[in-house]
Amino acid sequence: MSASDPKRTSLSTYAVEAPMFEGQCLCGAVQYQSTGPALFSVICHCRDCQRASGTGGVPVMGVSRSSFSFRGPAKHSRVCGGSGLPSDRYFCSECGCLLFGMPSAYPDLVSIYVGSLNDSASFSPTDALFIAQRPRWATLSLPLAEHEGLPT
Ligand SMILES: [Zn+2]
Numbered sequence: 312m313s314a315s316d317p318k319r320t321s322l323s324t325y326a327v328e329a330p331m332f333e334g335q336c337l338c339g340a341v342q343y344q345s346t347g348p349a350l351f352s353v354i355c356h357c358r359d360c361q362r363a364s365g366t367g368g369v370p371v372m373g374v375s376r377s378s379f380s381f382r383g384p385a386k387h388s389r390v391c392g393g394s395g396l397p398s399d400r401y402f403c404s405e406c407g408c409l410l411f412g413m414p415s416a417y418p419d420l421v422s423i424y425v426g427s428l429n430d431s432a433s434f435s436p437t438d439a440l441f442i443a444q445r446p447r448w449a450t451l452s453l454p455l456a457e458h459e460g461l462p463t
């Protein structure tokens with residue numbers, strides 16, 4: 312794949328190192344990987360995540376942006392996040408599957424939406440965020456540290 316390839320939409324060259332995590336959209340057109348470890352594993356119950364996903368909370372794994380790459384026709388939508396700064400949510404332009412996010416408030420992070428991982432079973436969340444916005448029916452029977460908003 313050359314640098315002038317118009318289909319190349321990743322931020323960096325798609326890594327050739329062995330990935331620690333890989334994922335893809337529903338139709339397979341967009342694939343991503345992280346060569347670095349999970350920095351945090353949470354369930355986010357903020358209203359934006361609820362709307363973006365159609366669920367009561369989104370399982371999110373944070374990885375370093377430098378370890379992350381993707382390929383394929385990903386598009387993003389930008390809304391102002393809870394931080395007051397824009398937050399970009401990436402999805403497949405073919406099938407619409409929500410894949411990962413890049414919040415401006417945390418420029419070194421990519422938040423992977425865990426359901427799109429090839430191995431989502433290995434995800435082990437530790438914290439629930441924005442429980443003040445969590446609907447009662449989305450409470451999980453997991454021993455999670457709970458935070459009204461973001462952890463302080
Ligand atoms: Zn797709």
Ligand SMILES: [Zn+2]
Binds near residue numbers: 356357359360361
């Ligand atoms: Zn959220």
